[in-house]
Amino acid sequence: MKKILAALLFWGLIPTLLPAGTTSDPAWLQRAREALVHNHIQGRGISDPRVIRAMLDVPRHAFIPARLESQAYADRPLPIGEGQTISQPYIVALMTESLELSDHSRVLEIGTGSGYQAAILAKIAQEVYTIEIREKLYRSAGEVLRGLKFANVQTRQGDGYFGWEDAAPFDAIMITAAVDHVPPPLIEQLKDGGRLVLPLGNPFSYQNLVLVTKRGEDVSVKQITGVLFVPMTGYAMERGQTESKKSP
């Protein structure tokens, strides 16, 4: 009896552990996405039509665990395993808009995470290069991005601190992890006039979103806004660690 129950539980849990379907985009989720974009993206001042279009087109629910699908279009971060989160949609839109991308832009993203931010960038820019240090996330994000037919996204597993030298220089770079200094190799790999956006501060606390601009010999930093990433991951982090230890 116990074995049967365990088997039932196992098979019952599997769908909740897997990412949501890679292509299915039911009407109710589309409506939720539209509402999110209208209320929280445009409603809070994002006005670049390409960013808004990208936010409407990319199914965020495809990048999160299926069990969280119902929360996919709430304007908040969600845990994606490995102690990481998918960023709050407003912050994704804000960071993307700050880069002032064009159709010809070549963008480097440090910290692929779920792959959602890379997908948004890929909807606007010509080429997107994204690096993820955690193997599990690198693999799962790559699968989702391929499943959604994002042909202009190159993924790599590695240490984003050193950038992607073979593909440099970039028009724009986005760092999605908090740092106490901007990695010098990334400044090097930024084109003259290029823009780099990153959140500064503790990932679970108050952060400043800043934009770094390279102009000739000088590099300047502009504070965009103070952001407060809602700390969702305390318990999830521990669980993520346990899971990764158990995995072969």
Next chain:
Amino acid sequence: MILSAVFLVSLSALAFEVLLTRVFSITQWNHLSFMVISIALFGFAASGTLLSILDTRKKGWEKRLSSRGPLKAFTTLYSLSAILSFIALNAIPLDYFRLPFESVQAFYLFIAYVLLALPFFFAGLIVSLAYAFLPARTGVIYFATMAGSAIGAVIPAMFLPLVSEETLIVNVAVVPLFLLPYRAPVLDERRLFGRNRPSTYRIAWGSLGLAVALTALFILLGTDAVHVNVKPSPYKALSQLLMFPDTRITNTFRSIRGRIDRVQSPYIRFAPGLSLKFTNTLPHQSAVFTDGDSQFVLYDLAAQEALVFPRFTLSYLGYGLAPHPPRVLIIQHGGGLAVPCAVASGARDITVVEPNPDLARLLGAHYRISAVNTNARTYLARTRERFDVIHVENWGTSVPGSAALNQEYFFTTDAFRAYLDHLTPDGVVIISRKLLLPPADALRLWAAAYESLRFLGCTPPANHLALLRNWDTFTLIVSARSLRNTAIIKDFAQKRNFDMVFIKDLSPELINRYNVYDKPFYADQITRLAEAYRSGTAKQFFQSYLLDVRPQSDRRPFPSHFLKWPKLRALYQSMGSRLYALLMSGEIVVVVVFLEALVVSAGLLVLPLFFIAKDAQRPPVAQIIYFSGVGAGFMFMELYFVKQYILLFENPVVSFTVVISGVLVFSSLGGLWAQRKKQSALRYALLALIGAVLLFLTGLDRTLNHVLGLPVIWRYLGALLILLPAGFLMGLPFPLGMRYILKNPAQRAYAWSVNGCASVLASIVSAQIALSLGIPIILGCAALAYILAWTTAGRG
């Protein structure tokens, strides 16, 4: 047997409390440990409440419960509840950060309170039973409680270097079980228990069997058997680093000062204040974490290229102003950037002062420099040497607000004077910190330096100051000589794309140009402040400013405390109207805990009054006031000394251990002496105590400054000597009151409850008083509490 039980349980409970504080310091932050442990200590008071209620139902309870069988059962329950609550606490998915978002977290917090209160409840039950049962021997009981607690206070300091926190907690929890085989008859149990005797015996021996089995299990299997593993909060810097691949803890050192983990990882890249113009690579680094946070980085400086990056940091400005300094003093508190800066500058002689012995040893061995293991203020008080550069490195914790209760003496006006007193004529002080918005640290430090320079006769003080920033850090330079050649500073800033915030001849085009905010917030506010000092309106500036940025003296040394209660609404709005941002603030936690404590106290003190039928039997108001005064006075005194002695010992836990063990030993002697005294001694004892408090209030600051400069052994002896008269006198009012003011066991149990509630409330109030009004005011509160007790003494 009851005195032995009181002694052992008091010993165990205090060691348990200190170790819980240690565990919480690792798993959470200090102010959150303060929250949980304060409420848990109400367990002591709850035992008195229960016995008061019991008195209305069963007469003669004090004799029945004080006999061997129930005492063994209570002792066993104490040990079991201590171990189980510790295990459960580690298993509960309590996450303070999620409190504002998940209602279930409030439930978890409540469970944590209840679980941790249980061992203190059983410990309190045994002690209050002793007072109720042996009224003629209150002095001896008091001696047993205090002496046991004093030993308990030093156990963690003695054993933590040898065993882990979790193992030690389990071991101290089972200490009272040594009492279980004790068989000497103390009472005629047949008369006391009648037909209930066999059942009582069964409980006692059943408990004994269980306890022995559990103890054996722990000894055989260790704490791993119950999966107790004290891990830092996932929000702490260590936890975040450990999530990177190829990252591991290579060494762990434990002591009462904190748990130190040395970590190797290819992903440690610490360079706060690094210029965006730096294009080389950083040297390899390893890191040391204290209690899972307060990262301290050790750089591999063997290669010459490793010395390039420090020249591109904000802090290096000081070395630009004092090039090739012959003597550099580094005052270290986390970070690790100061040593590479000093080495890169070509300094001939580098001395690092590090209060943690393990860190001092690591530092000395790693860099092969002189690492003095003492606290900075002691070092400065003892040395007559002068330095070309004094570099103070202290970046703060990884979560803003969490350090609001931290008491540190690095940035007080007294500290600045000490730094300036030890500079050569061309010397500079370098201080680098994280930028906070709205401007907070930068303003306070600038003001503290300004006032110290003015005090030392440097005019105009502003000409000795320079402040630069990048996008997340700032550096304050305090120069012994007026900064005449500001071109060096401007050139340094321009070449590295740093922004000027303050300098004597600052032109507007130099501010907010590379690290751009919507407005030049920092330069604007410091310029306003400088103008306010010039025009004599600094007081008005500080009053009207959104945050509390007044310079602090040694009397109120809380460098991360900025909250102003009247401006709370404006601050909340300035932070995006998000409750979460405020909830992590230590000041808010203190108020929340106080409100919780008020509710719990009201419940514990009012509840018995409903059960006591006749007004004549209810405890008189005078008794309640007396024991509230004595309880609060004792706690105010104790915490005053704990806070004052942090200046002597730098570490709050060391200060706590010295003060608690000292006060308790001397109080126990006072209690023993009180055993032979008549009722008339009570009022005289209180008068003497009030006199001593007033004496401390007028002269202790000066005395402590003398003690600060003594060698370590003499510093400890001096500290204990000061505690001797205070502790002895503090040990008199409670046992004398218990013996002479109270008439029956129910009153004694209720007085125990009153005393416990007053103690916990006083400890919480002390934290707020120290933050807002300064540490000496706590002593004033102690005087008031004892005066209140004196007015009611003898009116029972």
